[in-house]
Amino acid sequence: MARVVLVTGVSSPLAARVAQALGAEPGVRRVIGVDSAPPAATTGFEYAHVDLHDESLARIVTGSGADLVLHLGLDTAHSAHREENVLGTMRVLAAAQRSGTVRRLVVRSSATLDADDAAEVERHTRGLQRRRPDMEVALLRFANLIGPGVDTPLTRYLDSRVVPTVLGSDPQVRFLHEDDGVEALVRMALNDGTGFFDVAGKDSVPLSHCLRRIGGRRLPVPASGLRVLRGVARRGRIDYATASVTRAVRAGLAASLDTRELERVLEWAPSHSSAAAFDSYADTRAPRGTSGNRHGGPRRSRGAGLRPVHVLALAKATLGR
Numbered sequence: 001m002a003r004v005v006l007v008t009g010v011s012s013p014l015a016a017r018v019a020q021a022l023g024a025e026p027g028v029r030r031v032i033g034v035d036s037a038p039p040a041a042t043t044g045f046e047y048a049h050v051d052l053h054d055e056s057l058a059r060i061v062t063g064s065g066a067d068l069v070l071h072l073g074l075d076t077a078h079s080a081h082r083e084e085n086v087l088g089t090m091r092v093l094a095a096a097q098r099s100g101t102v103r104r105l106v107v108r109s110s111a112t113l114d115a116d117d118a119a120e121v122e123r124h125t126r127g128l129q130r131r132r133p134d135m136e137v138a139l140l141r142f143a144n145l146i147g148p149g150v151d152t153p154l155t156r157y158l159d160s161r162v163v164p165t166v167l168g169s170d171p172q173v174r175f176l177h178e179d180d181g182v183e184a185l186v187r188m189a190l191n192d193g194t195g196f197f198d199v200a201g202k203d204s205v206p207l208s209h210c211l212r213r214i215g216g217r218r219l220p221v222p223a224s225g226l227r228v229l230r231g232v233a234r235r236g237r238i239d240y241a242t243a244s245v246t247r248a249v250r251a252g253l254a255a256s257l258d259t260r261e262l263e264r265v266l267e268w269a270p271s272h273s274s275a276a277a278f279d280s281y282a283d284t285r286a287p288r289g290t291s292g293n294r295h296g297g298p299r300r301s302r303g304a305g306l307r308p309v310h311v312l313a314l315a316k317a318t319l320g321r
Contacts, residue, residue, distance in 0.1 A: 052087050202259075
């Protein structure tokens with residue numbers, strides 16, 4: 001039977017690419033991309049507007065007869081909308097549960113989500129598994145997504161001229177290339193595997209190496225200094241030291257990301273290691289002092305530097321005054 005696929009979050013480049021790729025798959029008759037904002041392009045899929053605060057998503061799921069739903073709308077890039085992570089997931093799960101046609105659900109989660117948000121997303125997803133044992137459910141936890149087209153709190157942190165880091169610490173960070181993220185989601189959508197899976201490139205990269213490669217100046221400060229900057233960041237346009245960056249860096253520390261089950265189920269592994277994924281991102285960043293990137297495009301602007309008020313706040317935190 002020809003499949004009807006619904007993909008949430010298509011205003012993001014990753015979800016739009018997944019929708020396009022699925023639209024080109026044999027046996028897929030129709031792909032509907034939904035979001036509260038339109039995507040840059042809709043080649044290969046239809047776009048439908050939804051509002052998280054009404055029943056529009058449920059109406060589209062029911063009216064389309066979708067049998068495969070991919071929930072890719074988790075916002076890991078803009079911490080101001082973190083509360084919508086859980087709300088959006090609950091809306092998608094409720095619509096899938098009530099549908100008489102949905103047979104498979106794939107949820108994109110992230111190791112960089114707030115711990116409470118991630119726990120809520122996974123708790124609600126497990127709850128759907130219990131209530132609808134006839135439905136195939138798979139959840140993919142992404143490591144730090146990176147690549148030439150990625151814009152996240154972590155990439156903005158790395159792009160800062162002066163990058164505060166914790167004194168005496170050089171964490172290992174794990175990455176997932178954007179191309180591998182798309183491939184993992186498409187493969188899982190067309191697979192029948194169920195469960196919760198970690199997705200990450202092999203190995204890890206020291207944060208110090210990332211900063212040297214990009215050209216940012218590392219500024220080691222006590223952990224209390226980072227907490228002060230985090231408070232300043234909430235009140236101004238500073239991309240470093242935010243809580244979302246802290247989560248992103250810590251997500252790579254761990255040995256908690258285990259990709260063996262994903263590789264077993266999909267018979268596939270990411271083609272980029274963490275180092276190769278980061279290099280593909282770094283290669284698009286212009287060397288210090290130039291105005292364009294190596295591929296001729298405009299250089300991405302670096303985050304705001306430390307101003308006197310930030311230096312004073314750091315000094316007070318360091319000296320305990």
